[in-house]
Amino acid sequence: MAGVVAAASAYPLETLKSVLTVERRQYGGSIIVSFVAICKDEGVFALYRGLAPTLIAMMPYVGVEFCVYETIKELLVKHYCATNSLSTIQTMLIGAAAGAVAQTSCHPLDVVRKRLQLQGLPGRPTQYSNMLDALACIARVEGVRGLYKGLAPACLATLPSTGSSYVVYEALKAVLGVASR
Numbered sequence: 001m002a003g004v005v006a007a008a009s010a011y012p013l014e015t016l017k018s019v020l021t022v023e024r025r026q027y028g029g030s031i032i033v034s035f036v037a038i039c040k041d042e043g044v045f046a047l048y049r050g051l052a053p054t055l056i057a058m059m060p061y062v063g064v065e066f067c068v069y070e071t072i073k074e075l076l077v078k079h080y081c082a083t084n085s086l087s088t089i090q091t092m093l094i095g096a097a098a099g100a101v102a103q104t105s106c107h108p109l110d111v112v113r114k115r116l117q118l119q120g121l122p123g124r125p126t127q128y129s130n131m132l133d134a135l136a137c138i139a140r141v142e143g144v145r146g147l148y149k150g151l152a153p154a155c156l157a158t159l160p161s162t163g164s165s166y167v168v169y170e171a172l173k174a175v176l177g178v179a180s181r
Helices: 002-022 031-042 044-048 051-080 088-118 131-142 144-148 151-176
Strands: none
Touching: 002 031, 002 044, 002 051, 002 088, 031 044, 051 088, 051 131, 088 131, 088 144, 088 151, 131 144
Protein backbone atom coordinates (compact mmCIF):
# COMPACT_ATOMS: atom_id res chain seq x y z
CA MET A 1 0.00 0.00 0.00
CA ALA A 2 2.86 2.37 0.79
CA GLY A 3 4.26 1.83 -2.71
CA VAL A 4 0.92 2.72 -4.28
CA VAL A 5 0.66 5.93 -2.23
CA ALA A 6 4.25 6.85 -3.04
CA ALA A 7 3.78 6.18 -6.75
CA ALA A 8 0.53 8.14 -6.92
CA SER A 9 2.06 11.04 -5.00
CA ALA A 10 5.14 11.27 -7.19
CA TYR A 11 3.32 10.50 -10.44
CA PRO A 12 2.87 14.13 -11.56
CA LEU A 13 6.67 14.43 -11.55
CA GLU A 14 6.90 11.36 -13.82
CA THR A 15 4.44 12.98 -16.20
CA LEU A 16 6.40 16.25 -16.13
CA LYS A 17 9.62 14.33 -16.82
CA SER A 18 8.04 12.67 -19.86
CA VAL A 19 6.58 15.94 -21.13
CA LEU A 20 9.85 17.83 -20.67
CA THR A 21 11.75 15.05 -22.42
CA VAL A 22 9.54 15.23 -25.48
CA GLU A 23 8.11 18.77 -25.53
CA ARG A 24 10.62 20.88 -23.60
CA ARG A 25 10.18 24.08 -25.66
CA GLN A 26 6.40 23.82 -25.66
CA TYR A 27 6.22 23.77 -21.87
CA GLY A 28 8.85 26.28 -20.83
CA GLY A 29 11.70 23.95 -19.97
CA SER A 30 11.31 23.89 -16.18
CA ILE A 31 9.28 21.76 -13.84
CA ILE A 32 7.34 24.65 -12.30
CA VAL A 33 6.55 26.36 -15.60
CA SER A 34 5.50 23.02 -17.11
CA PHE A 35 3.38 22.16 -14.09
CA VAL A 36 1.52 25.48 -14.29
CA ALA A 37 1.09 25.26 -18.08
CA ILE A 38 -0.31 21.73 -18.03
CA CYS A 39 -2.67 22.51 -15.15
CA LYS A 40 -3.84 25.69 -16.88
CA ASP A 41 -4.22 24.20 -20.37
CA GLU A 42 -5.42 20.67 -19.57
CA GLY A 43 -6.34 20.56 -15.89
CA VAL A 44 -4.72 18.89 -12.91
CA PHE A 45 -5.90 15.42 -13.96
CA ALA A 46 -3.66 15.64 -17.04
CA LEU A 47 -0.75 15.09 -14.65
CA TYR A 48 -2.21 11.68 -13.80
CA ARG A 49 -2.70 10.30 -17.32
CA GLY A 50 -1.27 6.80 -17.36
CA LEU A 51 -1.39 6.28 -13.60
CA ALA A 52 -3.54 3.12 -13.88
CA PRO A 53 -0.95 1.03 -15.77
CA THR A 54 1.73 2.21 -13.34
CA LEU A 55 -0.25 1.06 -10.32
CA ILE A 56 -1.37 -2.17 -11.98
CA ALA A 57 2.20 -3.06 -12.98
CA MET A 58 3.59 -2.56 -9.48
CA MET A 59 2.42 -5.84 -7.94
CA PRO A 60 3.36 -8.22 -10.75
CA TYR A 61 6.67 -6.39 -11.27
CA VAL A 62 7.75 -6.81 -7.66
CA GLY A 63 6.31 -10.33 -7.49
CA VAL A 64 8.09 -11.48 -10.65
CA GLU A 65 11.35 -9.84 -9.60
CA PHE A 66 11.36 -11.39 -6.14
CA CYS A 67 10.24 -14.81 -7.39
CA VAL A 68 12.94 -14.92 -10.06
CA TYR A 69 15.59 -13.73 -7.60
CA GLU A 70 14.69 -16.27 -4.91
CA THR A 71 14.33 -19.13 -7.43
CA ILE A 72 17.72 -18.53 -9.08
CA LYS A 73 19.37 -17.96 -5.71
CA GLU A 74 17.96 -21.20 -4.32
CA LEU A 75 19.07 -23.19 -7.38
CA LEU A 76 22.60 -21.75 -7.28
CA VAL A 77 23.04 -22.28 -3.56
CA LYS A 78 21.62 -25.80 -3.73
CA HIS A 79 23.62 -27.02 -6.71
CA TYR A 80 26.73 -24.86 -7.06
CA CYS A 81 27.72 -23.32 -3.71
CA ALA A 82 29.66 -25.32 -1.19
CA THR A 83 29.27 -22.55 1.43
CA ASN A 84 25.47 -22.21 1.15
CA SER A 85 25.88 -18.52 0.40
CA LEU A 86 26.49 -16.38 -2.67
CA SER A 87 29.17 -13.81 -3.26
CA THR A 88 28.30 -10.14 -3.60
CA ILE A 89 28.88 -10.33 -7.36
CA GLN A 90 26.65 -13.39 -7.71
CA THR A 91 23.92 -11.69 -5.66
CA MET A 92 24.19 -8.55 -7.79
CA LEU A 93 24.02 -10.54 -11.04
CA ILE A 94 21.01 -12.56 -9.90
CA GLY A 95 19.26 -9.38 -8.76
CA ALA A 96 20.02 -7.71 -12.08
CA ALA A 97 18.67 -10.71 -13.99
CA ALA A 98 15.53 -10.71 -11.85
CA GLY A 99 15.06 -7.01 -12.57
CA ALA A 100 15.43 -7.59 -16.31
CA VAL A 101 12.84 -10.39 -16.27
CA ALA A 102 10.43 -8.24 -14.25
CA GLN A 103 10.96 -5.28 -16.57
CA THR A 104 10.31 -7.46 -19.60
CA SER A 105 7.13 -8.91 -18.09
CA CYS A 106 5.65 -5.50 -17.28
CA HIS A 107 7.11 -3.38 -20.09
CA PRO A 108 3.90 -3.25 -22.16
CA LEU A 109 2.26 -1.34 -19.30
CA ASP A 110 5.21 1.06 -19.25
CA VAL A 111 4.78 1.72 -22.97
CA VAL A 112 1.07 2.34 -22.42
CA ARG A 113 1.82 4.68 -19.50
CA LYS A 114 4.16 6.81 -21.61
CA ARG A 115 1.71 6.95 -24.50
CA LEU A 116 -1.13 7.98 -22.20
CA GLN A 117 1.05 10.64 -20.54
CA LEU A 118 1.97 12.23 -23.84
CA GLN A 119 -1.28 11.99 -25.78
CA GLY A 120 -3.29 15.18 -25.99
CA LEU A 121 -0.25 17.42 -25.87
CA PRO A 122 -0.04 19.98 -28.66
CA GLY A 123 0.61 18.11 -31.89
CA ARG A 124 -0.15 14.75 -30.27
CA PRO A 125 -3.71 13.62 -30.80
CA THR A 126 -5.65 11.66 -28.20
CA GLN A 127 -5.60 8.12 -29.55
CA TYR A 128 -6.54 5.95 -26.60
CA SER A 129 -9.53 6.13 -24.29
CA ASN A 130 -7.95 4.05 -21.51
CA MET A 131 -5.23 1.54 -20.68
CA LEU A 132 -6.92 -1.48 -22.25
CA ASP A 133 -7.73 0.47 -25.41
CA ALA A 134 -4.08 1.53 -25.63
CA LEU A 135 -2.82 -2.05 -25.20
CA ALA A 136 -5.18 -3.33 -27.89
CA CYS A 137 -4.51 -0.49 -30.34
CA ILE A 138 -0.73 -0.68 -30.01
CA ALA A 139 -0.77 -4.47 -30.48
CA ARG A 140 -3.14 -4.21 -33.46
CA VAL A 141 -1.38 -1.33 -35.24
CA GLU A 142 2.27 -1.98 -34.35
CA GLY A 143 2.16 -5.64 -33.45
CA VAL A 144 3.24 -7.13 -30.16
CA ARG A 145 6.72 -5.68 -30.76
CA GLY A 146 5.21 -2.22 -30.35
CA LEU A 147 4.48 -3.05 -26.72
CA TYR A 148 8.19 -3.70 -26.16
CA LYS A 149 9.61 -0.52 -27.71
CA GLY A 150 12.37 0.83 -25.50
CA LEU A 151 12.81 -2.43 -23.59
CA ALA A 152 16.60 -2.59 -23.97
CA PRO A 153 17.32 0.82 -22.39
CA ALA A 154 14.68 0.15 -19.72
CA CYS A 155 16.40 -3.11 -18.78
CA LEU A 156 19.83 -1.50 -18.81
CA ALA A 157 18.54 1.22 -16.49
CA THR A 158 17.20 -1.33 -13.98
CA LEU A 159 20.25 -3.64 -13.89
CA PRO A 160 22.49 -1.63 -11.53
CA SER A 161 19.75 -0.53 -9.14
CA THR A 162 18.08 -3.92 -8.92
CA GLY A 163 21.36 -5.76 -8.56
CA SER A 164 22.61 -3.47 -5.81
CA SER A 165 19.21 -3.53 -4.07
CA TYR A 166 19.51 -7.28 -3.60
CA VAL A 167 23.04 -6.93 -2.26
CA VAL A 168 21.69 -4.52 0.37
CA TYR A 169 18.69 -6.80 0.97
CA GLU A 170 20.93 -9.80 1.67
CA ALA A 171 23.29 -7.73 3.84
CA LEU A 172 20.40 -6.45 5.95
CA LYS A 173 19.01 -9.96 6.30
CA ALA A 174 22.41 -11.08 7.60
CA VAL A 175 22.68 -8.17 10.03
CA LEU A 176 19.15 -8.73 11.33
CA GLY A 177 19.56 -12.51 11.49
CA VAL A 178 16.69 -13.19 9.09
CA ALA A 179 17.03 -16.43 7.16
CA SER A 180 15.56 -17.28 3.78
CA ARG A 181 13.04 -20.08 3.74
